[in-house]
Amino acid sequence: xxxxxxxxxxxDPFADTGDxxxxxxxxxxxxxxxxxxxxxxxxxxxxxxxxxxxxxxxALKKDFACNGTIVKDDELGExxxxxxxxxxxxxxxxxxxxxxxxxxxxxxxx
Amino acid sequence: xxxxxENLTPxxxxxxxxxxxxxxxxxxSKAVSFTPDELDDAVPxxxxxxxxxxxxxxxxxxxxxxxxxSxxSAPLEPADDEPAADAGAEDxxxxxxxxxxxxxxxxxxxxxxxxxQQLEEAxxxxxxxxxxDDETFEKPEAEEEGEGEEEEAGWLNSDREYTYxxxxxxxxxxxxTNNPELAGERGQRYKIPPPSVMRExxxxxxxxxxxxxxxxxxxxxxxxxxxxxxxxxxxxxVDGNSRLVIKGRFQQKQLxxxxxxxxxxxxxxxxxxxxxxxxxxxxxxxxLVCESCGSRxxxxxxxxxxxxxxxxxxxxxx
Numbered sequence: 001x002x003x004x005x006x007x008x009x010x011x012d013p014f015a016d017t018g019d020x021x022x023x024x025x026x027x028x029x030x031x032x033x034x035x036x037x038x039x040x041x042x043x044x045x046x047x048x049x050x051x052x053x054x055x056x057x058x059a060l061k062k063d064f065a066c067n068g069t070i071v072k073d074d075e076l077g078e079x080x081x082x083x084x085x086x087x088x089x090x091x092x093x094x095x096x097x098x099x100x101x102x103x104x105x106x107x108x109x110x
Numbered sequence: 111x112x113x114x115x116e117n118l119t120p121x122x123x124x125x126x127x128x129x130x131x132x133x134x135x136x137x138x139s140k141a142v143s144f145t146p147d148e149l150d151d152a153v154p155x156x157x158x159x160x161x162x163x164x165x166x167x168x169x170x171x172x173x174x175x176x177x178x179x180s181x182x183s184a185p186l187e188p189a190d191d192e193p194a195a196d197a198g199a200e201d202x203x204x205x206x207x208x209x210x211x212x213x214x215x216x217x218x219x220x221x222x223x224x225x226x227q228q229l230e231e232a233x234x235x236x237x238x239x240x241x242x243d244d245e246t247f248e249k250p251e252a253e254e255e256g257e258g259e260e261e262e263a264g265w266l267n268s269d270r271e272y273t274y275x276x277x278x279x280x281x282x283x284x285x286x287t288n289n290p291e292l293a294g295e296r297g298q299r300y301k302i303p304p305p306s307v308m309r310e311x312x313x314x315x316x317x318x319x320x321x322x323x324x325x326x327x328x329x330x331x332x333x334x335x336x337x338x339x340x341x342x343x344x345x346x347x348v349d350g351n352s353r354l355v356i357k358g359r360f361q362q363k364q365l366x367x368x369x370x371x372x373x374x375x376x377x378x379x380x381x382x383x384x385x386x387x388x389x390x391x392x393x394x395x396x397x398l399v400c401e402s403c404g405s406r407x408x409x410x411x412x413x414x415x416x417x418x419x420x421x422x423x424x425x426x427x428x
Contacts, residue, residue, distance in 0.1 A: 033343040110364030
């Protein structure tokens with residue numbers, strides 16, 4: 001009989017709902033570095049490995065009309081380097097084209 | 111308004127090299143060049159009960175409200191759970207005052223609405239504008255706010271349903287006028303002196319009151335320094351008078367932003383927003399312990415991350 005009563009169904013309020021951020025979030029860091037004069041360099045570090053960095057770079061270069069390279073770092077893996085201050089644009093690109101959550105992207109610099 | 115925006119964007123783009131005095135001049139000259147016609151145009155717009163115009167102004171009002179909310183009424187609002195950490199951060203950042211910024215805004219609203227009235231009454235005359243120099247360069251932004259205020263009266267008279275936003279805005283407005291102490295910020299405001307920034311030579315920036323600021327935040331200046339360097343992607347040193355010398359060119363505004371982020375991350379208590387906190391280190395992890403509410407949260411250490419090679423290539427090996 002007890003099963004017919006809706007309210008008696010067991011519900012564990014402390015159960016894991018699965019939507020917390022317990023899993024380690026891999027932030028994507030977008031940084032800026034000053035070069036000589038008023039020139040700057042934008043670095044994008046920590047892109048998920050399942051994406052092809054080369055293709056992303058190609059798209060970025062075309063979109064922002066700037067040059068860029070992929071730098072292989074011993075600890076941090078592959079890092080995309082772009083010429084000029086492309087931080088906001090990169091952020092837009094990543095969130096719209098690659099569906100990366102904005103909270104996982106960190107923009108550094110001034 | 112559109113013209114103002116257009117005028118502002120280029121300066122934003124040239125942020126890197128802009129120099130505060132330049133900006134002010136620009137603004138001023140623009141404000142003075144406000145022709146009487148433009149002003150006349152703007153005024154009747156606000157008062158005509160045209161349905162079409164009404165709709166438009168409503169949209170405008172919505173826009174303005176958003177702006178306003180984020181600035182003045184943010185602290186009182188129930189904190190909504192924003193998933194985007196960034197948005198939350200911005201909200202919080204507003205709490206910190208690098209002197210004078212917020213106040214300016216409030217003052218502006220007051221004296222410019224008065225100013226507009228004067229204009230209306232006296233029939234716009236140029237002399238006034240030139241005479242009140244102080245106001246003129248603050249004008250563009252302030253005028254927006256004034257408009258918002260007037261529109262408010264407009265929607266009150268119309269018999270459509272009021273939106274929540276409008277009512278909320280009205281509530282805060284009335285609250286602010288009747289008992290400002292309630293509408294004001296909770297507790298005391300945290301004032302941190304604005305960073306005093308100078309240029310040394312062509313490639314270095316001096317941050318003179320780092321010590322003062324970090325004392326104010328109860329943090330060792332080394333920690334702040336480390337954060338600054340990591341964020342700005344540069345290096346630097348402390349000179350004899352405990353001033354910080356940063357490599358690269360930075361404006362005060364930029365450093366202010368970075369400091370704000372530092373405060374957000376390493377100084378404020380997320381629970382009670384107080385800044386009377388201290389950093390405790392426990393087996394390699396940093397914890398931020400709040401002294402007013404006792405909450406603890408872990409903060410990540412400062413990481414420099416990837417540093418690109420800049421300059422000559424001969425040092426690269428292999």
